[in-house]
Amino acid sequence: MKASVYYGKNDIRFEDLPVPEIEDGDILLKMKSCGLCGTDIHKALHQTVTGPVVLGHEVAAEVVKVGRRVTRFQPGDRVVTAIHVPCYSCHYCDRGHFTLCEQFKPTHIEPGGFAEYIRLPELHVKHLTHKIPDGVSWEKAAMVEPIGCCLHGLKQAAITSGCSVLVMGSGTIGLLSAQLSAMMGASTVIVSDLSTFKLDLALRLGIDHAINPAQENLEARIGEITDGLGVDVVVIAAGVSALLPQAINLLRRGGRVVVFSPFDHHNMVSIDAGRFFRDEISVIGTYSLSSYEMPEAVEIVRKNRIKLDEMITHCYPLSRLGEAIEFASNPDNDVLKVIMQMDE
Structure with a gap:
């Protein structure tokens, strides 16, 4: 599969990676749209992560394969998801501070949103993944995660x-x-x-x-x-x-x-x-979101309670992620939200 892999500042390579293998509780997604978040730009420009790594987490995708224990989703479903899952049972989770849970940050999607195929681990499938309502575009669906935040x-x-x-x-x-x-x-x-x-x-x-x-x-x-x-x-x-x-x-x-x-x-x-x-x-x-905001965000998008189309100013093919980051980070450009999509 293809992915845009961050190696370092000004070094993002569109290259081949193995398609992730899923386990019984996982699902495999084909990325359709993934928002370019300010944190992705910050990581890429300020080198706060060590490459090689696949960034991206504002994912809207199609289910292409499900594990044997998965019953809520099937191939062909259109879904949105997020990147971190708490344990729901620690000191912080018991007090509603889910994003402070020690399990929260170490949980991830594989390999990241800027990839052709993405494995959602069982915890993400169970707690963070929701079907995209009929009539909602892939681009608008990719806004669900930032709305939840x-x-x-x-x-x-x-x-x-x-x-x-x-x-x-x-x-x-x-x-x-x-x-x-x-x-x-x-x-x-x-x-x-x-x-x-x-x-x-x-x-x-x-x-x-x-x-x-x-x-x-x-x-x-x-x-x-x-x-x-x-x-x-x-x-x-x-x-x-x-x-x-x-x-x-x-x-x-x-x-x-x-x-x-x-x-x-x-x-x-x-x-x-x-x-x-x-x-x-x-x-x-405040930091990130919990699983409780995801369904609320889906409903806001479904009901068109806020204006999103006007906010999505640019779409780029995934192979041009480096160019998209450079463009979005330039304060002289008239740009707000950039959405990455698979190359045709």
Whole structure:
């Protein structure tokens, strides 16, 4: 089978690999679409993984073979899946912190999403894999996993009817989070970004306000929009730790900051710590998704509750993964979500 294999920075090779062998509880998939995630780009450019390795995890695929014990799926089914599975019985799982489970990160699909064929281990088949609803395209189906990640983070924000939400960063995760916030009942949704293209796209998606902090004073604009009270929730969807102090300053009393994007290790920032006691604010971290968000995300896509077609700006054949990463990472390009597909 063909796969795009990451060996190192600027070294991704489209080459032949053996088709994975499945066991009795596994299924074999033929990849149809796989989203290019910001973490894939970060790993490739900053060499945070050691090659050779097949990246990719936002998978929409066709079932081509099932193990003897598999009863929920059969060849020909269209499915979506995700990459990590918790144990559901440890200290963290018992408290609902599934993504902190020691089993979570070591679990993987084989060899990765950027491959022609993918083996889903039994745990993934049991807990993370769902049929794609009729009428949903392969491209939109590949958005289920990132939607699930955003749902996981927004649940920590406790968004209620009438909330105001600021999303800092208008990439794929930022614009998904903004749309989902409105879906959850937020009455005012604001995004900020330095990209005119992404801000214009946000407005076309129905976001209330789009602010470029290089051209406007973000704190002043938030003050105008919220009558000087600040926002109830800030979602940081850009990996810039300097955004955290600003996010805290933009909060209303009792507000919450959700840190979605990874910050660099040991990157220290100064914040107004007095606000935690004085104003009962909260800062919450979030990572990945649990199996409980996957079916919710499938339903959101099935019911067209958010706009996805406008967010998918480019599709590339799998053989051109390196080119896709270079294009998507260039801030001068008008690009949001890139979907990889098998070469015809």
